[in-house]
Amino acid sequence: MILNALLLALREIRRNLLRSFLTVLGIVIGVGAVITMVTLGNGATKMVSDQIASLGSNLLMVMPGQRLGPGRDSAGAPKFKIADIEAIQQQVNGLKAVAPVVGSPVTLVAGTQNWSSTVSGTSNDYFIAGNRKIAAGRQFTDDEERAGKAVCVIGNTVRKELFGAGNPVGSSIRVKTFDCEVIGLLVAKGQGGMGQDQDDAVLMPLRTAQRRLTGTLDISSVMVSLKDGTDATVAIAQLRSLLRERRKLAENADDNFNVMDTKQIAETLSGTIGTMTALLGAVAAVSLLVGGIGIMNIMLVSVTERTREIGIRLAIGALENEVLWQFLIEAVVLSACGGLVGVALAFVACLGLSSLMHIPFMFNPAINLTAFGFSAAIGVIFGYVPARRAAQLDPIEALRHE
Numbered sequence: 001m002i003l004n005a006l007l008l009a010l011r012e013i014r015r016n017l018l019r020s021f022l023t024v025l026g027i028v029i030g031v032g033a034v035i036t037m038v039t040l041g042n043g044a045t046k047m048v049s050d051q052i053a054s055l056g057s058n059l060l061m062v063m064p065g066q067r068l069g070p071g072r073d074s075a076g077a078p079k080f081k082i083a084d085i086e087a088i089q090q091q092v093n094g095l096k097a098v099a100p101v102v103g104s105p106v107t108l109v110a111g112t113q114n115w116s117s118t119v120s121g122t123s124n125d126y127f128i129a130g131n132r133k134i135a136a137g138r139q140f141t142d143d144e145e146r147a148g149k150a151v152c153v154i155g156n157t158v159r160k161e162l163f164g165a166g167n168p169v170g171s172s173i174r175v176k177t178f179d180c181e182v183i184g185l186l187v188a189k190g191q192g193g194m195g196q197d198q199d200d201a202v203l204m205p206l207r208t209a210q211r212r213l214t215g216t217l218d219i220s221s222v223m224v225s226l227k228d229g230t231d232a233t234v235a236i237a238q239l240r241s242l243l244r245e246r247r248k249l250a251e252n253a254d255d256n257f258n259v260m261d262t263k264q265i266a267e268t269l270s271g272t273i274g275t276m277t278a279l280l281g282a283v284a285a286v287s288l289l290v291g292g293i294g295i296m297n298i299m300l301v302s303v304t305e306r307t308r309e310i311g312i313r314l315a316i317g318a319l320e321n322e323v324l325w326q327f328l329i330e331a332v333v334l335s336a337c338g339g340l341v342g343v344a345l346a347f348v349a350c351l352g353l354s355s356l357m358h359i360p361f362m363f364n365p366a367i368n369l370t371a372f373g374f375s376a377a378i379g380v381i382f383g384y385v386p387a388r389r390a391a392q393l394d395p396i397e398a399l400r401h402e
Contacts, residue, residue, distance in 0.1 A: 013333065023298045024338030026291025027378065031342025031371045032349065033284030038367045039350045041277025043359040045270045058096075058226035059129060060236065061260040062243070077256040079218035082206075084246055088222065092238045094230030097128035099223040100206055104213040108202065109174040110162035117158055119175060119202045121209020129225035137169040137184030140205050148207030150175075153184035155201035178212055180204065232261050288374060291338065292382035299331050299386035307393065324391035331383020332376055339375030343368050 013020045064077035085100045102121040107114055124139050126132065137153070144151050152173070159168050168182045189198040210217055226235055236259050243257055313323060346368075354361040 010333065013330065013337075019298065020334060023294055024291065024334050024341070026287055026294045027335050027338030027375050028291075028342040028345060030285060030287030030289075030291050031339050031375050032345040033287055034281050034371050035343060035346035035367055036349050036353070037280040037284050038277055039346070039362060039364060040353060040357070040359065041273060041280070042362040042364060043354055044357075045273045045277075046362055047359045048270060048273065058228070058230065058232065059131075059262045060224040060226065060232070060239070061262065062222040062224060062239065062257060063220070063260070064257050078247065079216075079220055080222060081217065081219065084243070085219065085222060087242060087246060088224065088239065091242055092224075092235060094227050094235055095224060096227045097125035097223075097225040099123055099126040099129045099225075100219040101126065101221045101223060102206065102209050102214050102219055104209065106175055106202075106213070108158065108162060110168075110171065113162045115158060115161040117200050117202055119152070119204060119209060119213060121204055121206045121213065123206055125225075126203065126223065129223040132189075133187040135185045135187045136167060137182070139184060145205045145207065148205055148211050150178055150180045150204070150208060150212070151183045152180045152202050152204040153186060154182055154203075155186045155199035156188040157197055157199040158202055159185060175202070175204075176213065232263065236261065285374075288378055291375075292335070292378040295331055295334055295379060296382040296386060299327060299383055300389070302330075303327065303386050303390045311393065320391040323393075324387045327387035327390045328380065328383050331387065332379035335379030335383075336372075336376045339372040342375065343372055346371075 062080075064079055080100070082100065085098055089095065089098045099122050103118050104121075105116065106119050107116050120126075123145060127134070127139060134153070135156075139153065140151065143149070152175070154162075154168060154173075159166075162168070162173060163171065168185060171182050172179045173182060174180070186199070186201065186203075206219075224235075224239065226232060239259055240255065244255065247256060249256065347363075350361060350363075
């Protein structure tokens, strides 16, 4: 019975291809939109998590001021000193590396090429805390750090702009008024969690940057890397207590520095993107309901158009259930076909948009199967009323219908 009803449904759909296509268009758009939104949302979440993880494992960022990011109120907050770095290294437990950082925007010159970048003065602990590897050359030696030698390690973007595809190690670049020898090239990392180019970097010993660029002994930020298994909450509490004591803050005074846990930021951003993805997916799912209403409307019209046909079938012995199954299967076939087309359309759209937006393509079989199953369920739900109406027609009245 079901096979016969399926054949009749397919025959009826072929007879009105254009109408059938327009009927399922809402289902196609709904399924495609839901899958695309969720897939792109998952890709964006993965991208943000990877980018923040690339900053360093179990990394804490310590900066002056009470807020971070644009508009942060660091103007009146005192900077850190080298004694603060030494105290952190000695008195906070579970630390892998503590890297002081000072930065200065400069114009770099190599031969006839120039490039505007930011030079960061730091120590070798930066390579551990920031999860930076050397692709060519070496790190700073102890003598270079102590004496403040004019040496630097550059990122891949700086290399491309100043040296093209060549090996920059051993070359010299001009930084403001002094020449600096390139002793190392960083492994490329790409875009960071906040959208910055992590390869647009120039690292030199802390004392070199303080003496030749900033002119002060101040340290603008501290990168603190925790050992695996260290409780970040305990480490942050120890760090806050130490810095409050060293900065002579009263018990009831607010912190004039900020400790940022990159892992918490990754979780917060991922949660926010997940919420937005769910919201967009819910909005897109409304299209499925609209598509279901369209199927019900067309099926009701179809019942009216085929009233005489239904009457003949009932008159020659067809059962009500057979008529019910015929129209119900027709509605399910329409919605299922729309679901399949929507899944295929979403797959193509996700591939294209992922490449265009530079986010990973995260194929999720569960959401594809769920969306397809929901589209088939739409056919059952919205196709039942027209099918029931067709099955309950009086054969005599149906045969009289014109």
